[in-house]
Amino acid sequence: MVRLNSVSAVGVRERRVDGAGSHFGAHVPPPLSTALNVLLAEFASLPGAASIAALEGAQLLLERMLCTGGPWRDGCSPSGACRFVATADGMLAVNLPRHSDWELLAAWLEADADGTWSWPRLNQAVRERATQSLVERARLLGLAVAATRNALEGCGHSGICSLSMAHPSIVVDGDPLGDCRNLKPKPGPPLVLDLSALWAGPLCGHLLWLCGGRVIKVESTERPDGARFGNADFHALLNQGKRSVALDFGAPGDLALLRGLVEKADIVIESSRPRALRQLGIKAEEWVRRRAGRTWISITGYGRDGVGADRIAFGDDAGVAAGLADLMRAATGTYQFAGDAIADPLTGVEAARAAWLSWLGGGSRLISLSLAGVAGSMLARQIDESGSDALIGSARRWWRAARLGRATEGLERRAPSAPVSDSGADTVAVLQELNGPC
């Protein structure tokens, strides 16, 4: 019998063993926690990244659930916004976190404009329709919709089926990350400009802050990071210690200040569709070449090129696109989400590892990470590591625990160690510091 006060010690000791944790009260690791632990260990072994060693994969994967204490519901993402919806020939994950997403449903499903939408009405409207055209129409409308992989296997639709399973971080411009050898600590910390929002990008910035990076979070005054209005504890964890700059991206003066900040940065993190910053005149490809040593981290749903570049994703639907709902079906008999927005924490860690490695290795890289690509690659790594039977078994154990309200049992919630700035609290100070006195 495991004593209650030894629960967290057991959790830590067993963290590298995915099948463990069947003792009463011990933590049952969620899917891909082993692969994430391996990734964290790789990251922590880099010069200057020792603080990463204190992190645990399961804890990062379920960090938002640890903060919200939200319950597990079968067939529904822990956020409540993403659900499985059956089509005539397959299964979709439909993620509708924004009020405006619901306004687009009539257009997506070519339905009469009248009447309000609900999940039952959505189920009804999708039931008779073909998967592939629904995914395509959702892409055009900017809705986060993904098909389970079985439904699309062999459909020949490039950008949907052909996820990169091998390389989680793709260097679009610059030398391969594998060329970074004989790394030494750098004399000073990098200046990191975090233009991202929600989870994956802010987690990347947070991990770079843990490594000593000087991180500035930049938000649009018109469209601040939506996570500010979500769970405050979770937002505090990911954004602690970052100074906050808020600018009106629509005003020419502020846009010039934004461009000036971008020019000063050693590492830029952004999680927008490639066209968004291009429309503001900020071009990643040119930025990387303008001064040696720079690293640009681009986080997208499905990559920067082709039809994928226009397609949005959030962590839950991207995980489904990567095949994780199929894993859960193999484990449980029904389509389930393999965690909470699983592609977000996976991508955040991989992005930070790639950014830190690139910075140590001299920079000059544009690195593209897609939520779906990273999740798919981590799934492939975990299968490689433990075999698919063990993975399916551990996914089943975690799902059973989650259904009993024990998804996060035995995991400790991290506490922030630095304050969080209100949006724009440091705008004047940061601009003065980086541009000199006005």
Next chain:
Amino acid sequence: MTALKPGLRLKSGVCTAEVMIVKGAGEASLTCGGVPMLGLDESVDGAQAVAAEMNGCQVGKRYVNDDQSLEVLCIKPGEGSLAAGGAPLAVKQAKKLPSSD
């Protein structure tokens, strides 16, 4: 005149623009570059754009009429400006980010 229905896709007769109806009922005369927009399977010869209505439309932006009874989403960018019944459509404010995903 076009019978409006959510989800209907229309293309410009004078540029590369394409839109999808997000909201709207009844009929409207939608134009791009001053020339009526076409169904995806339609074509038109020799349409002359109105120079004053070639200020462009941006992909991903939602455009609305004055009383917001009509809303279209630009799904392919082009040089023409969008209008309904002769009145230009205006860009609707960007979607707010969700508080969680």
